[in-house]
Amino acid sequence: MAEVGKPLLDIDVEEDPFNTGQAPIQSMPEDTAFQDTSSAIAREAGSQANMNKLRNMQDKNHDTKAKNSGLIVPAVRVMLKQHNIDIKDVTGSGNGGRVRKEDVQMYLDSRNAAPNPVSSKPAAQVDASVEDKVVPLTPIENHMFKVMTGALSIPHFGYSHSVDLTSLTSLRRDFNKELDVSNGMHRYGVSKLTALPFILKALSRAFLQHPRLNAHLETETAPQNPQLIVKASHNFGVAMDTPGGLLVPVVKDVQNRSILSIAAELKRLSTLAKEGRLTPSDISGATFTVSNIGSIGGYVVNPVILPPTVGIVALGKSEEVPVFTKDNKKGDTSITKRERAVISWSADHRVLDGASVARCAQMVSSVLENIEPISIGLR
Template identity: 45%
Template sequence: MANRIQITSRYDGTIRKINYEVDDMAAVGAPLMDIEVDDHDDPTADDKKASSPSTEEIEPAGLGEPLERPNAVAEQITPTSTPDPVMQHQSQPPSTPAAPKNHGTLLPSVRHLLKQHNINLSEVTGTGKGGRVLKEDVQKHLAAKSLSHDSRGIQQSHTTTPPEDVIVPLTPVQNQMYQSMTQSLSIPHFLYTQTVNVTELTSLRKQFLDNPKASAQLTASGAKKLSPLPFIVKALSQAVTKYPMLNSSLVHESGEKPRLALKGSHNIGIAMDTPKGLVVPVIEDVQGHSIISLAAEIERLSALAREGRLSPDSMKGATMLVSNIGSIGGQVVAPIIMSPMVMILAVGRSQKVPVFEVGEHGKKELVEKEQVVFSWSADHRVLDGATVARCAEEMAFWLENVNMLGLSLV
């Protein structure tokens, strides 16, 4: 004879469905029967008495739906005298639209979840037997509802009012640059670039700074450092001495034919980046300066530019321009000519590269060299490419043989 076990239910109600026959093996976690309870029963009782046996559905992984049971069990528990209207209604095939879902056939945990989140049962699609709503169905409904709400929030954030544009006046420096660059639009620019070996220049600078007497001479002149820029400015002055057309300005007065004014002085403007914008102070009579005096003058003008104390007269009268853009970055640029000048030179950032050269025994050797790219822009109305190229090669000669440049210093 089989053992008999009595299980006490935590709920008062009417048994509407038994899911197993006698001697059937019940699956762990599957409901044994369905009990219809009153609405006033406490739906949270399953949380308070979790250790007591009950008919509440326990849902381990892979067991989310009650097992099917034969119809004979339902017939055994149905009174023979008075048919149950609920069971009759379920046994008849529906000829009209499905009736609303009944809260009474739900497990208490499902009813509690619906009530906790204020969810209408008709909104949830059941996946259990006969369309029964399970706990997983409610959880999926909540997740879908939350995702829909987040999507609406993202859409609303994309439709927020964009920030308004702000109109600000040009600074005095920007206004001057606007006028100068507008005039330059009429100039047909010719661009020429060349790579210059500055390995010897770097070595000479190091030797000069390591020499106590030379360093003392530099300090006495008012300079704190010896950068490549004074050498570049001096080499440019030496080159245009041989090719004076690059140190000129275009004169085009109303009613007269255009003329070219060859300048006697080498007044070289140095483009400098400052907190207030680009300024171009001018070093006058570069042809009469030494390397050390050029270093001191460049430092003096640079300090005035940073402090915003450059006078208008210190930025007038340039016959050539040099832009040391390499101090910030970049190697090859296309500098813009400022009228009435006919050329501008931009100096790129130096870099060390491997170069093949012929050794003592006539064999090629791979050596490290320091190189800089010089970018020339010239007014093609008065300067042809050959003249610019020859002047550029002349300047490169002085920089690559910087010891010879020292012989020409004043």
Template identity: 50%
Template sequence: MNSILLRGNFLRQSRIPRKSTGLSLFGGSLLRGRSFHNTPCRRIVKPYLLADIGEGITECRVVSWFVKPGDRVNQFDAICEVQSDKASVEITSRYDGTITALHHEVDEMAIVGKPLLDVDVDEEISAADEDSSPVAESPNAASESPAEMPIEPSTPSMSSELLEETPEPPAAKNSGLSAPSVKHLLKEHNLLLEDIPGTGKGGRVLKEDVQRYVASQAPPAPSAKPTISPPPEAQSTDQVVELTPNENQMCRVMTAALTIPHFGFSHSVDFTALNTLRQKFNKNNIHGQPTTPPKLTALPIVMKALSLAFSHHPKLNSHFNPESETGKPRLTIKGSHDFGIAVDTPQGLVVPVVRDVQNRSILSIAGEIKRLSDLAKQGKLTPGDMKGATFTVSNIGSIGGSVVNPVIVPPMVAIVAMGKTEEVVVLTGEKNEKKEVSTRQKTVLSWSADHRVLDGAAVARCAEMVGRMIEEVDGLGVILK
């Protein structure tokens, strides 16, 4: 079927094969082309929809944009960061093209399934692609309908110019191999890829290469003494603020926790032997591992003791559904010990999950705690990092406080909080023998349990077993799996 070059489509026919003769009306003669019967190559503006990130999330807050209208993007380039109630997610581009519009400002809420931005896509879009998602044609293409556009004759010079291929500019060094994080750093610091010495395979520029280059270009720190900033002025008027996504999630969870009858139990545990052991480990490098492990703290040892105790008291590692499908309350005792750890971040409290504690070594637990904590403080946790906890451990003592009243997060049935370790003067010695005065390092463990499914005696027995394992930590290795 013959095609006719129409005004308005002239400039968009930029990818005509070199051997095509084209089609024109000149002096009444009709020249037949070989390529114009195919799907037209159009420059289109494609809305980029916010994808479903799981967990039933319907909206996300736009934390930051990495692009602006007019910026060029390639596939997998980072375009923005969004935050749901549970995690922050970095959104990457699915297309090569130019950003034409951003639909949301920073801190606005974006709806799942609705456009985040518009991209002027470079490539041809097949009929299947056009049917699968909404497409807005470029304004020039939509300005006149085919019925209204007059046919203009083309001259031989115009046809020959149209059929000439425009050579593409040479690609920058390793630009196609650069990771999104590298491109984002280059854009952030206004650098060119060619200026960065690459240490990766084949001279590929790595993220560390960019960071080293930026550090080497940074001006020396001033030697002047830091000045003390004046205190902020007192606020004289009321201020209404919206809750952050983390605060919204906390509000919902804590409202649900009001239905739980909490039973509290606290006891003081001697951490002297545990602290001596971990300090010796950290100082003497006795781990025998080929790589240096993270600094050993008390938390992974306590988590391992909890897991061992749960093999004797499994009901504390459970989920409770007061209204199951049978219409009766149901307790599900979990086979895997997946412990949520409360982490304080600039964005608020988050609780990532260390999985399979029962099958991990203490060093493995310590490494996973560090990995999750680093991601949490960077705001890079995913929804998968924070779902499915079977028990929660809070190390509130790292901030302060001794005896606390932790709140259970449903559907879990128990939680424990570690208080601040303090030096305590005690009398030691066997019964009916002369006592000696000594100092010990004591930490209070505060437990809360769901009194609908756990009674006080069950919690106390489990807590005392955990306490004995901590106080006799030298023998803990004998029973470790």
């Protein structure tokens, strides 16, 4: 007979799986033990006081089960302690809600499967206040939209070639050194020469032999009977990157200008473009277009023709490269350092064929590589 108030032996055993009411080996279910104890008290006492004591024990036992979900065995207690688990968080599946090892393990599995708010990164939050904005085109962008839309109807023919700028660079450096020594400015207002004025002049020289590249294709008056208008003046639009966007001011009458005059006009137009003070006359009348994309970067590009012109060139970035040079007299081959740049052409294939563009391009290369004849206007 169990002694009242003495805790029952706590052994880690399985419950009766078939609810036979029989205690498993080496185990006494807590309900059976409590019933035997209660019967003994009733038989020995038989008094009303002892019956009241029995009721109090039953109430106390019921409250303990409700609070602790049943008595726990040592193995379960160890698991709870090892994993820092509060027994109140575990749902017991044993008799009377008793917590078993399987219950603790199931709780651990579910907790480990849940996202860890400490280690996991929070999901990106979408700011509901951020909305799409409708941005109207600026006048410059609106003009570019119209021009480029018209360019879609032009079948572009592309051609690229490399130009040796070694002699040109040497000539420019000599001139710029003279300006540095004199601490002055040329009478045209030019303080430094770049390669661009020379390239514009070389294009003009080549167009004297290949005039069809300096022309407008007129298709609006009679779409079924288009006309090519070859322009007498070489008015070269020069694409410039400005704070307000892409602008194409025009250097007019290049065929009649010296290198220094071209450089001075480029400086004037560039200043006005950056300040947003170009006049309609400054940006109209182009017969050909030049894009100096090499000043930003890049080598070979595919420039887009601006109608009604029939061609455009893009100047790539110049760089020093090793070049094989052969001495025809001695038959020896040596490696020398040369400065080269790529010029990319786009031509309207409706009126210009590839051979004509290639011949004009090679003439431009020849003028730039033998620059002395057109450098008279420097001084």
